Amino acid sequence: MGILLRWLGAFFLLAAIFNPTSLNYVTWARGSWDNQMPLIVFSGLILAVLAMVYVVATMRSIGILGAIIIAAIFAAGLWVLTDWGLLGLENSALNIWLGILVLSLILGAGMSWSILRQRLSGQASVDEIGG
Numbered sequence: 001m002g003i004l005l006r007w008l009g010a011f012f013l014l015a016a017i018f019n020p021t022s023l024n025y026v027t028w029a030r031g032s033w034d035n036q037m038p039l040i041v042f043s044g045l046i047l048a049v050l051a052m053v054y055v056v057a058t059m060r061s062i063g064i065l066g067a068i069i070i071a072a073i074f075a076a077g078l079w080v081l082t083d084w085g086l087l088g089l090e091n092s093a094l095n096i097w098l099g100i101l102v103l104s105l106i107l108g109a110g111m112s113w114s115i116l117r118q119r120l121s122g123q124a125s126v127d128e129i130g131g
Helices: 002-017 025-061 063-083 092-121
Strands: none
Touching: 002 025, 002 092, 025 063, 025 092, 063 092
């Protein structure tokens, strides 16, 4: 459940920053800069701090190479789906959502890497051992 919540947090954070609908920070900031500049700056700083927490945790746990490998796996999967005709490149909104999904999965994996590594290897941490 914790892994799913970390991924959902990353997905909603990225979607709040930018998505193909009009309900995102970038569109709001562009349209309301003159009227709501202090609130836009404040909200942007909050979003930046939250994004930085995810990015730093991901880079510390899986590193840049791990992030590139995960991105390459998803890119190859999308390539296969496109080659089979199941996914088209002409729908830019879908492509943006897929980009948000892939980035959120990378950030979610980075935030959850220690949990995933323990489960895959069968190891237990000191906190999990009852005594």
